[in-house]
Amino acid sequence: MPDDLTRADAATLLAAMEAGETTAVAVAEAHLARIRATDGALGAFLRTLDDTALAHAADVDRRRAAGETVGALAGVPVALKDILCTRGVATTCGSRMLEDYHPPYDATVVERLAAADAVVLGKTNMDEFAMGSSTENSAFGVTRNPFDLDRVPGGSSGGSAAAVGGRHAPLGIGTDTGGSIRQPAAFCGIVGVKPTYGLVSRFGLVAFGSSLDQVGPMARSVADAAALYEAIAGHDPRDATSIPEDPPPARPALDRGVEGLRIGVVSSFLDGEGVEPGVRARCAEAVERLAALGADVVEVALPHADKALPAYYLIAPSEASSNLSRFDGVRYGLRVDGPTTEEMMAATRAEGFGPEVKRRIMIGTYALSAGYFDAYYLQAQKVRTLVQEDFAAAYASCDALVSPATPSTAFGIGEKVDDPLAMYLNDVFAVPSNLAGTPAMSLPVGGDEAGLPVGLQVMAPHLGEPVMFQVAAALEASLGLDLAPDALDDAAEERA
Amino acid sequence: MSLSDEQVRHVARLARIALTDEEVAGLASQLSDILAYAEQVGEVAAGDVVPTSHPYPLANVARADAPGPSLGQDEALANAPAVEDGRFRVPRIVGEEA
Numbered sequence: 354m355p356d357d358l359t360r361a362d363a364a365t366l367l368a369a370m371e372a373g374e375t376t377a378v379a380v381a382e383a384h385l386a387r388i389r390a391t392d393g394a395l396g397a398f399l400r401t402l403d404d405t406a407l408a409h410a411a412d413v414d415r416r417r418a419a420g421e422t423v424g425a426l427a428g429v430p431v432a433l434k435d436i437l438c439t440r441g442v443a444t445t446c447g448s449r450m451l452e453d454y455h456p457p458y459d460a461t462v463v464e465r466l467a468a469a470d471a472v473v474l475g476k477t478n479m480d481e482f483a484m485g486s487s488t489e490n491s492a493f494g495v496t497r498n499p500f501d502l503d504r505v506p507g508g509s510s511g512g513s514a515a516a517v518g519g520r521h522a523p524l525g526i527g528t529d530t531g532g533s534i535r536q537p538a539a540f541c542g543i544v545g546v547k548p549t550y551g552l553v554s555r556f557g558l559v560a561f562g563s564s565l566d567q568v569g570p571m572a573r574s575v576a577d578a579a580a581l582y583e584a585i586a587g588h589d590p591r592d593a594t595s596i597p598e599d600p601p602p603a604r605p606a607l608d609r610g611v612e613g614l615r616i617g618v619v620s621s622f623l624d625g626e627g628v629e630p631g632v633r634a635r636c637a638e639a640v641e642r643l644a645a646l647g648a649d650v651v652e653v654a655l656p657h658a659d660k661a662l663p664a665y666y667l668i669a670p671s672e673a674s675s676n677l678s679r680f681d682g683v684r685y686g687l688r689v690d691g692p693t694t695e696e697m698m699a700a701t702r703a704e705g706f707g708p709e710v711k712r713r714i715m716i717g718t719y720a721l722s723a724g725y726f727d728a729y730y731l732q733a734q735k736v737r738t739l740v741q742e743d744f745a746a747a748y749a750s751c752d753a754l755v756s757p758a759t760p761s762t763a764f765g766i767g768e769k770v771d772d773p774l775a776m777y778l779n780d781v782f783a784v785p786s787n788l789a790g791t792p793a794m795s796l797p798v799g800g801d802e803a804g805l806p807v808g809l810q811v812m813a814p815h816l817g818e819p820v821m822f823q824v825a826a827a828l829e830a831s832l833g834l835d836l837a838p839d840a841l842d843d844a845a846e847e848r849a
Numbered sequence: 850m851s852l853s854d855e856q857v858r859h860v861a862r863l864a865r866i867a868l869t870d871e872e873v874a875g876l877a878s879q880l881s882d883i884l885a886y887a888e889q890v891g892e893v894a895a896g897d898v899v900p901t902s903h904p905y906p907l908a909n910v911a912r913a914d915a916p917g918p919s920l921g922q923d924e925a926l927a928n929a930p931a932v933e934d935g936r937f938r939v940p941r942i943v944g945e946e947a
Contacts, residue, residue, distance in 0.1 A: 453928075454928055455927070455928065456928075457920055457924040457925070457927060457928075458920070549905065550904045550905045551905045551907070564901075564903065564904055565904070590912055593907075593910045594903070594907065594910075596905065596907070597907075657893065659889075660889055660890055660893055663886055663887045663888070663889040663890050664887075664890050666883060666886065666887045667887050667890065674864060678865075681865070682930060683929070683937050683939055684928070684929055684937060685929060685930075686930075687930070688931065690940070691940060692940060692941065693940055693941050693942065694939045694940050694941065694942045695865065695942075696867075696940075697939065698865045699862075699865045699866060699867040700867050702864075702865055702866045702867070703866055703867035703868065706866070711866055711868075711872075711876070712876065712879060712880065712883070714864050714866065715857070715860050715861065715864060715866070715876060715880055716880060716883055716884065716887075718860050718863050718864040719852075719856075719860045719880070719884070720887075722860065722863060728888075728891060729887070729890075731900055732890045732891060732895065733887075733890050734900035734901045734902070735890075735893070735895035735899075735900045736890045736893050737900070737901040737904075738895075738898050738899055738900060738901045739893065739895065739898060741901065741904075773879055773882070773883060774882055774883060774886055777883075777886075787904075788901075788904070789904060790904025790905045815905060
């Protein structure tokens with residue numbers, strides 16, 4: 354057990370609390386103190402919930418001391434992306450539109466975190482309505498990368514990724530519509546998991562692309578991510594797309610090793626144009642290591658993967674244009690007055706939405722409009738079917754697939770804000786799994802020449818979480834990385 | 850695909866977003882770039898392919914037709930910008946010429 358509780362991962366904290374070596378209140382206080390000291394520099398949190406967090410922690414301590422039942426993550430702090438509804442607590446989605454929105458109910462994921470006795474420390478920053486890859490699209494300021502404060506943390510779950518990478522919380526909750534958990538996890542040197550579509554309830558998740566959105570865990574170890582995944586996954590009758598069967602458990606698979614597994618390397622991704630040399634080198638080394646650990650490593654092709662991102666940029670904006678029509682100044686959120694209801698709505702949406710959200714709504718509205726539907730949306734959904742068939746063919750001969758999580762490491766703040774297409778290309782390796790609804794995760798596999806983290810993506814078929822976590826855990830154990838960033842502490846010391 | 854300013858204004862009207870002239874010009878160029886990229890989907894011969902309707906196959910999901918508690922009126926209205934007599938209040942909907 355480290356002297357500084359914020360250096361411990363969730364498993365270590367749980368063991369120490371169970372052994373009576375520390376308390377949930379001490380753990381919460383240590384993280385809140387670090388947030389007070391360094392979140393001014395990092396910008397991971399939009400707001401902390403000190404009172405409710407400490408009260409929950411005290412209740413956990415009381416029940417644990419009395420020998421009463423406690424949840425599986427009892428007393429472990431978690432950072433919650435501000436896109437999941439929290440009853441009576443502002444839920445902004447990083448948007449002026451919802452600056453004063455206080456949901457009348459909790460998201461199912463929030464209920465499950467409470468049932469697991471995880472202590473929610475606060476709500477984290479994000480690209481507005483989860484649209485972006487850098488967290489620069491938040492209406493409430495930028496979040497910085499804990500490895501280099503001049504660089505982005507990735508996005509859209511950049512606040513949760515920076516919080517976990519910067520030791521402001523051992524666990525984080527993100528959402529992934531087209532890479533929004535895996536890309537920031539890769540940039541911040543942590544583990545980020547997008548589960549199978551339908552395993553984690555979307556009830557109370559503010560919708561972006563409903564056929565793509567999935568909630569998932571972020572953590573500093575594969576085992577912690579597996580524990581958080583198990584805590585939040587499960588059938589929910591309030592989400593009609595929720596899978597009725599029990600979710601496959603991840604933790605029993607962690608110690609199985611990779612011997613005898615067949616792992617496919619998506620060679621068009623690894624050797625793809627635009628992949629930085631540092632990313633390619635670390636990912637290639639990770640693949641060699643998997644082979645050395647006994648996996649049967651083969652090259653696989655996903656012939657339609659190069660059309661996945663173009664399809665995504667028709668499907669996701671189309672769904673967004675429909676989903677975000679609810680923000681009309683009538684039932685909740687911002688209203689800007691106008692002489693008629695239509696003018697009120699247009700003025701409200703002009704002021705409430707930022708530039709990227711407007712762009713996506715416009716693309717989606719155009720793609721769904723009369724005369725364009727067949728060529729855009731319908732064709733994109735056909736390409737989506739072909740991407741799924743590519744995966745099915747690959748998984749017929751492979752247990753899991755690997756590729757770089759992103760083409761590059763974290764880029765500079767401001768570097769890509771004026772070039773939407775360049776920003777979109779961050780997620781070129783991530784979106785195929787969203788289109789297919791299959792699970793995928795990123796785990797750190799080292800640093801590039803500048804010391805910035807590189808993420809490897811591990812992908813698996815529907816409900817293939819056990820083998821996905823199995824591959825990631827074996828690689829993590831073999832690499833034995835210590836990626837703790839010190840840029841954040843140096844910056845905080847300079848301020849002091 | 851290249852979008853004209855007029856097309857951008859038409860789409861903005863459909864989407865109920867008021868745009869400044871400056872925004873219209875910027876969006877015409879940005880949306881044209883993004884759509885040109887997205888149009889790559891048309892390079893795939895997919896005539897007979899069944900379009901995806903759901904990324905994970907589930908069929909006929911329905912809950913039991915049983916009454917249960919729901920959000921109360923006060924809670925449902927609590928976040929509304931304007932409320933009158935237990936209802937959402939909006940400006941005039943029908944134009945004067947109607």
